[in-house]
Amino acid sequence: MQNSTQDIPPFSFCERIAQFILPTFFANLQANGFTDLYDFLFNFYQNQSDLNEKLSAQYVDSINLNNSLINDFSQDLKCIYKLCLKIESNLFYLEWIFKLYLPLVYGSLIFIISPLLIFISLYASSFFLYLTKHWSKLKSDYEAHDVWQASIKCVLIFCESLGAILHGHELIGLENIPDEGPGLLIYYHGLLPVDYYYVHAKVKLYKNRQMKIVADRFLFKLPGFGSLLEALEVTPGSVESCTNILKEGNLMSISPGGVKEALYSDQNYQIIWGSRCGFAKVAQAARAPIIPMFTENSREAFRCFPYFEKFVHKIYEKTRLPLIPIYGIFPVKLRTYIGEPIPYDESRTPEELKQLTKERIEDLIKKNQRLPGSRLQAILDRFRVKRQKMD
Structure with missing residues (x-):
């Protein structure tokens, strides 16, 4: 006969707990021919009188206890076991619920954390530029190679690569950016205008022209962004x-x-x-053409x-601070359209020029935006061939 609790194979989580609490009882179960606790209870339901005899022989021995005491003990044991089964089933249910919603939890965390990662990458870029800027000052041998511009x-290049990977970014109408001379790029502002930075990168890399950026003054109050703002030539x-x-x-872009x-x-x-x-x-004052721009799906990424x-x-109206709790970044298709320039016309008033520019951008939206x-649908656009809307 086996007389060790380690030799009794547990059939459930609850039985492991019961073995720990009542090791002698489980050893006696096997000594009396029961394979496990389930077998013991099954026999209890099938043949209570036989169970009582076994319990009497095991626990009472020479002590004269009446059958009512043994029955009470059996009933208590049955209730305890049922309670253990309920606890076990609840634990299994909670485990199932946890596994069911775990992908949703992970997905939600990704969309919440992604905007933070964007800001972290911007800070990392600024820090990198800060280091190379000062390193170029210390390493005079490299000044001729213009390390800052490199x-x-x-x-x-990193920004353009990010746009290609995350959004399959395309730029249509790059030829409308003049190769030389002034030009004012006017664009629609998404929730987080990453599309503009992709365009800014392409204009510099493929047209070799640096665009000055007019931005809100709050950007200049953000700590740690100085080098990045300087590199992109951002101005209030x-x-x-x-x-x-x-x-x-x-x-210049506004x-x-x-x-x-x-x-x-x-x-x-x-x-x-x-x-x-x-x-x-x-x-009008600079006699410069205005270049309208719009990016398809720019509000779907965040x-x-x-x-x-x-x-x-309410916070913005009182403080003018854009404290926006955003989430993303969704891998939507971003496709930027640069419209034909609006040439300078001295006969136009600023209000007329503003209205004309607005109409041009609205026309880009109407033709290219769902x-x-x-x-x-914006995510699925990454797998579709673009068909331009007809008037």
């Missing part, structure tokens, strides 16, 4: 300073909607400029948590 190009920009930049023959358009526009891609026409004044939209709007935007 570092900027490395970051732009007044009408006078922007006019001078264009008069010097440079390219999103008139800015943060407000990012916050208040939606999947219908409304252009929200309000009364802003400073860019038109700049273009989304704002819907329950926080009203709260975010309305309302669909995240799923």
Whole structure:
């Protein structure tokens, strides 16, 4: 006969617990011919009198206990076992629920963490540029090779590669960017305008032209972004300073909607400029052409948590800080369209030029964007051949 609890193969999690609590009882079960606890209880239900005799022989021995005491013990044991089975079934159910929702939890974490990874990569780029900028000062032998510009190009190559991998980014109409002379690029502002940075990289890499960027002043308050803003030649920009930049023959980009358009526009891609026409004044004063730009699916790559939209709007109205709880990054197809330039016409007023530019961008949206935007369809666009809408 086996008389060790280690020799008794447990049939469930509950039996392991019971073996630990009642080792002598389990040893006696096997000594009396029971293979496990289940066999013991089965025999109890089938032949209670025979069970009582075995219990009496094992535990009572020479002590005279009446059958009612043994029956009470058997009933208590039966209740305890049923309770153990319920606990075990609940544990198995919880384990099943956990395994069922585990992929959803992981997926949610990815979409929540991805925007943080974007900011981390921007900080990493800024830190890299910061190091190479100062390293080039210390290593005078490399000054002739212009390490700073080489570092900027490395970051732009990384940015273009990121766009190709994450979004299959395409740029249509690059020929509308002039090879020389001034030009003012006006674009629609998505929730997180990664599409613009892909365009910025391509213009520098393939046209060898650096675009100055006019951005919201809050960007200059972010710690650690100084080197990156310097490398991309970002400026807060007044009408006078922007006019001078264009008069010097440079390219410049502005999103008139800015943060407000990012916050208040939606999947219908409304252009929200309000009364802003400073860019038109700049273009007229500098006699520079305006180049309209729009990126298909630019609002599908990132989304704002819907329950926080009203709260975010209130915070923005009071502080002018875009504290947006966004999630993404969804691998949607991004395709940027650069429209034909609007040439300078001295007979136009700034308001007329603003309206014409808005109409050109709305036309790009109408021809190339599915309305309302669909995240799923935008992802599927990566596997489709683009067919341009006809008027």
